[in-house]
Amino acid sequence: MGEVVKDLTAGTVGGAAQLVCGHPFDTIKVKLQSQPNPLPGQPPKFSGAIDAVKQTLAAEGAGGLYKGMGAPLATVAAFNAVLFAVRGQMETLLRSQPGAPLTVGQQVICGAGAGVAVSFLACPTELIKCRLQAQSAMGDSGSVGATVKYGGPLDVAKQVLRSEGGTRGLFKGLVPTMAREIPGNAALFGAYEALKQFFAGGQDTSGLGRGSLIVAGGLAGAAFWASVYPTDVVKSVIQVDDYKNPKFSGSIDAFRKILASEGVKGLYRGFGPAMARSVPANAACFLAYEVTRSSLG
Template structure:
């Protein structure tokens, strides 16, 4: 098995581990991001992450925390294979001799370059995958968003129509894809939110891979990290995951609100319009809805991802 095939295999295993560990946190993040601002004087649907977990478990059971996992699971192989394969190839380019260890600076360059280059590539996989995932995760929030009372006037009923239209009930990932392709502009509809996805993946992955390599070098006390134990790899992966969201989180909020926006009566005209309206409605904190679950997810999920990758890659020789 050549190096590319090894990176493909190890990247797939790492991605699966990341998804299984992190998806419940991601579900709560998307629910918090997509819940509409409440009317004046009314509380939001979810008071916070813990309340979102409690309500989700009460209404949907533990399976509710894993809604939408089918779409990313189906593409996790391609997604992480691209990331880790590009990283492996960049390391090979930077080595002076085959098998020679890289310096700290070279490791960081390889990690950051792979993150940026692969981040661009995987955005085109991530965007439709995450649109499907977010629709499934958020539909219970949208279904109960600002319902009109039964005795309300006709005007109130008409005003509530966009919310009802947005509350499409999907049977699963294939159902979402069929609906988008049929009713939202064909293939183009699956790439709604591509710009904020690019704005998240390119710098976010550059920071994450750079942090991972730099942390391994720091723990090892030099450029040779081959002897690091699993505990050290978990620590490096966890720190790398935490670093991902520090700069790019608002782009993820914008991506999510665009992807769950109603196609027939859209609230947002595009990314910049979404930013303006979020700031007007909720201030800067609106761009950080769900930040707690995202950070809580990033540490264990990425620790699992990098550990699974390293262990698998080492086992393949």
Template sequence: MGDVAKDLVAGTVGGAANLIVGHPFDTIKVKLQSQPTPAPGQLPKYAGAVDAVKQTIAAEGPRGLYKGMGAPLATVAAFNALLFTVRGQMEALLRSHPAQPLTVNQQVVAGAGAGVAVSFLACPTELIKCRLQAQSALAEAAAASGVALPKGPIDVAKHVVREAGMKGLFKGLVPTMGREVPGNAVMFGVYEGTKQYLAGGQDTSNLGRGSLILSGGLAGAVFWLSVYPTDVVKSVIQVDDYKKPRYSGSVDAFKKILAADGVKGLYKGFGPAMARSVPANAATFLAYEITRSALG
């Protein structure tokens, strides 16, 4: 099996592990990010992450925490296979000879290149996911217009295409790239840097699973620390109405979030995102490394 095929398979397994572990956290993150700013004197829909979990389970049952999972589940293989495959090919281009380990700086470049590639797949996938996750926030607007809310990923996609054409599926592409490119650059750089630190050198082939879990968890945490406000902007744009949008673009969304909620508005849902990032990314990298090693 060639290196590309190995990265495809290992990336698929890693992505599945990430989704299973992390999706409930992601659901709460999007609910908090997309809830409207309350009128003066009124309380927000969710008091915080724990309250969002309680309200979601009360209204929809535990399955509500996995709402919107169909869209990323349908594309998780392609997304993570693409991420790790492009990263692998970038690594091959950066090496002066096949057996040479990459430096941390080279891993940063490889991660940025992978981020560009996956942005075009992540944008429509996350738009569908976010609109399903945020349906409770969209319900009032839908009821006022007499339009029934979409029932699942395919229904959401059809609704979006009817509203805005195929280009509507790529709403939020700019902030998606603003998240994926620097985020993956930092994530892969931190992952490799942590592995090399734990291994005491560039040869990390003998690291145990505990070291891989630690490296992957730390890398995931740094990803979200570095790009979280961009993710908030992406989420509000992607759940925005197509016919009567509140935001004209990323800069406008950024300004309006700051004006309405201050800097803290750019960190709505930060707790669930960070709680998700460590176990989900640890699972991703561990599953990837184990699978890649098993494939030879």
């Protein structure tokens, strides 16, 4: 079996594991990121992550935590297959000879290159996911389920294509998506390789056990979000912004307005759920990837 096929297959399995473990955390993150600023003297819709979970469960049941999962589930195969396959091909290009281990710096370069490729898949998927996750949080007040604009992932796509500039509308937020994926994946794969080499005591990491891979994958996921979280907040607010009456003219405008109205803490709304998600989700992703790829020979 070719190396590209192995990466495609293992990346698909890893992505599915990541999605199942992490999506409820991601839903809460997006709700916190996209909730409207409260009126003077009024409390915010969600006081924090736990409150957002409670309100979502009360109004929508457990299924509410998996809202918007259809879009990433439909594309998770393509997304993670491309991510790991591009990374694998860049590894091949950077190796001094076949089978030679790469340095941490070279893995950073591989991660950045993979980030460029997956940005074009991530942007429309994220837009659909964020619209579905955020629509209840975008309501003025009252119950979480008060505002229902979209019936599902396909409905989001249809409405955007019909009334938000066609295909271009699905790529709203591409710039902040790239600003997240490129440095984020550089940090992800760089940290993963650094941790594996630390645990192995050298560049040969082939003998590492599953426990070490789980820890390395989990901490690498934390490195991703710690390095790019404010960019993700900007991406989310841009993607859920109203097309006809936008609050923001672009990414820089969104960044400035969030800082002006909420300070630095506004750029870290939902950071807790994001970090809580990143560790188990990426641990599951990397473990599933490594085990699957190893089983393919």
